[in-house]
Amino acid sequence: xxxxxxxxxxxxxxxxxxxxxxxxxxxxxxxxxxxxxxxxxxxxxxxxxxxxxxxxxxxxxxxxxxxxxxxxxxxxxxxxxxxxxxxxxxxxxxxxxxxxxxxxxxxxxxx
Amino acid sequence: xxxxxxxxxxxxxxxxxxxxxxxxxxxxxxxxxxxxxxxxxxxxxxxxxxxxxxxxxxxxxxxxxxxxxxxxxxxxxxxxxxxxxxxxxxxxxxxxxxxxxxxxxxxxxxxx
Numbered sequence: 001x002x003x004x005x006x007x008x009x010x011x012x013x014x015x016x017x018x019x020x021x022x023x024x025x026x027x028x029x030x031x032x033x034x035x036x037x038x039x040x041x042x043x044x045x046x047x048x049x050x051x052x053x054x055x056x057x058x059x060x061x062x063x064x065x066x067x068x069x070x071x072x073x074x075x076x077x078x079x080x081x082x083x084x085x086x087x088x089x090x091x092x093x094x095x096x097x098x099x100x101x102x103x104x105x106x107x108x109x110x111x
Numbered sequence: 112x113x114x115x116x117x118x119x120x121x122x123x124x125x126x127x128x129x130x131x132x133x134x135x136x137x138x139x140x141x142x143x144x145x146x147x148x149x150x151x152x153x154x155x156x157x158x159x160x161x162x163x164x165x166x167x168x169x170x171x172x173x174x175x176x177x178x179x180x181x182x183x184x185x186x187x188x189x190x191x192x193x194x195x196x197x198x199x200x201x202x203x204x205x206x207x208x209x210x211x212x213x214x215x216x217x218x219x220x221x222x223x
Contacts, residue, residue, distance in 0.1 A: 034211070043115075043201050043214030044154065087153070099212065100170075101146075101153035 003027070004088045009106045012082075018075040020105050022088030025069045031090045033064060034099070035073045039084040044101075047073065047086075078109045114138050115215035117202050123221045130189040132218050134202030142205045143185040144169075144212070145177065147198040154201065160185055192222045 005023040012018040024033065035047040048055055048062045050071075055062045061074040075082055087104040114137030124130050134143060142161055146154040146169075156169030158177040166177050174196060178186045189196055202215040 041199065041217065043203070043216055044212075046211045046213070049211065099154075099156070101155070103151075103153055 003090050003100065004102050006086075006088055006102065006105045008103060009108070011108050011110060012075075012078045014080060014109055014111050015077055018073075018078040018082065018107060018109070020073040020075075020086050020088075020107065021070065022073070023070045024088070024090045027068050027090050028092075030092055032092070033062065033068075033071050034089045034091060035060070035062065036087045036089065036099075036101075037082075037084040038087070038104070039081075044087065078107075080109050080111065083107060083109045115202060115204060115213060117200075117215040117218045119218060120216065121219045123223065124192055125223050126193055127191050130192050130220065130222075132187045132200055132220070134185045134187070134204075134215060136183055136185075136202075136204045138204065138206070139182055140204035140206045140210075140213075141182070142207075142210075143179065144203040145175070145185065145187045146201045146203065147171065147196075148201060148217075149198050157187065157200075192220075194222050196220065197222045 032049050032051050034049040036044040038044045048057055048060050050062045064071045085104040085106050087101050089099050091099055116135045118133045144159040145157040148154045155171045157175050158169055160166045160179040176188045200218045203212045205212045
């Protein structure tokens with residue numbers, strides 16, 4: 001079973017920031033938080049990952065709470081092409097293959 | 112995306128027939144994975160490989176076998192396809208234990 005809880009769906013206006021929450025209250029000290037997304041039946045795409053510090057890359061920012069029990073993925077300026085299912089996954093870094101996908105959040109970016 | 116291709120991209124077959132799906136990668140990644148995706152279940156790991164001829168079972172391995180005779184190819188075989196194996200199958204790879212996964216485009220399999 002997935003070790004994360006995400007809302008099933010969210011809407012966001014185009015050009016606005018999309019903030020996708022994830023709860024992972026049972027996360028272990030050596031587990032990282034990964035985010036992937038899947039656009040309309042394509043293969044999942046890696047977005048970002050982190051351990052306890054906030055992370056930013058060209059796609060998104062990841063904010064992890066101090067107690068590491070939850071995190072938020074931020075798409076700073078959402079576009080229509082960001083409409084996808086977003087998966088939050090916790091996994092041990094050196095076991096990158098052991099990814100357990102939950103149901104994810106279906107993000108709809110609207111004009 | 113690690114140069115991952117899957118073949119065929121679509122296949123329709125009948126119950127009881129053998130089916131082999133192929134995943135090919137051009138990046139010399141050590142690790143390869145097969146997932147299936149069904150409505151309401153997300154992606155579930157079927158089998159994975161951590162090197163040539165080194166494979167192991169995932170969470171939904173019953174009815175599937177795999178082979179990896181060379182680094183670039185990972186084959187998934189359904190010895191006798193059943194309707195419950197109708198699904199979209201994704202292959203994934205990553206370079207080493209500290210890398211993130213890259214996914215292929217998927218194969219849509221329908222078993223009638």
